[in-house]
Amino acid sequence: MGEELVAAFAAELGDASRAALSAVPDAGARLAELAVQLREALLAERPSDQAARINAMIRRYGAQPYLVEDVGQPFHLHFHGSGGTQVEALGGEFATALALIVDGYGPGxxxxxxxxxxxxxxxxxxxxxxxxxxxxxxxxxxxxxxxxxxxxx
Ligand SMILES: [Zn+2]
Incomplete structure (x- = not known):
């Protein structure tokens, strides 16, 4: 299951991020853990529980906003996690994306x-x-x- 999960995540990434993910030891198990956290946050019944789960993910993955300029694109904001591996990077991005959706659209x-x-x-x-x-x-x-x-x- 771990290898399938890595492949599924990797298919959505650019070349550099895909290479970084494949270099993470036990990436499969850690992505599985991230997927469980995402599902629990997404499907939390009470808004306060959902917010607490998303906040916990932001802390855990060390999400930090910073501006990035990719080739051919204007500067844009990333929220990579700060733990050093591609798993933290993804966790930080996902957690922040959920937080921005709750902030912009409300719960539910x-x-x-x-x-x-x-x-x-x-x-x-x-x-x-x-x-x-x-x-x-x-x-x-x-x-x-x-x-x-x-x-x-
Ligand atoms: Zn369906």
Whole structure:
């Protein structure tokens, strides 16, 4: 499971970050731990519990804002963690991203996909907070199932 998790994270990263991640010993186990923390923060029922979990992640991964200029892009803000490895970097970025979403959109913007047998978690950035599914595939699957149910009744 650890290697799959590293591969899944690595697929979303640029070349430098991917190389840095593969150099982290026990990256799989540490990413699994990070994934559990993210899920618990995302699915916390009470806003105060959610905020406490996100704050704990910000502290744990040592998230620090700093400006970065990538090739061909203007300066932009990163929140890499300060623990030294790519796992801390990712943890800091994720924790800060969740904090910014709670700050900008309010609580209740995270949830578990409501499609049958999908355990993915979604982040709802719609204007009216109407998201219920993790992505286009689950949305289409759920609509098809609802259509079939209506036709049968
Ligand atoms: Zn889904």
């Amino acid at each position: 913007r995270f949830g578990q996909c409501q499609a049958h047998q999908c355990e993915a978690v979604y982040i709802d950035l719609t204007r009216n907070g109407s998201r219920r599914y993790c992505g286009a595939a689950c949305t289409a699957r759920a609509k098809t199932a609802a259509y079939r149910t209506r036709r049968q009744s």
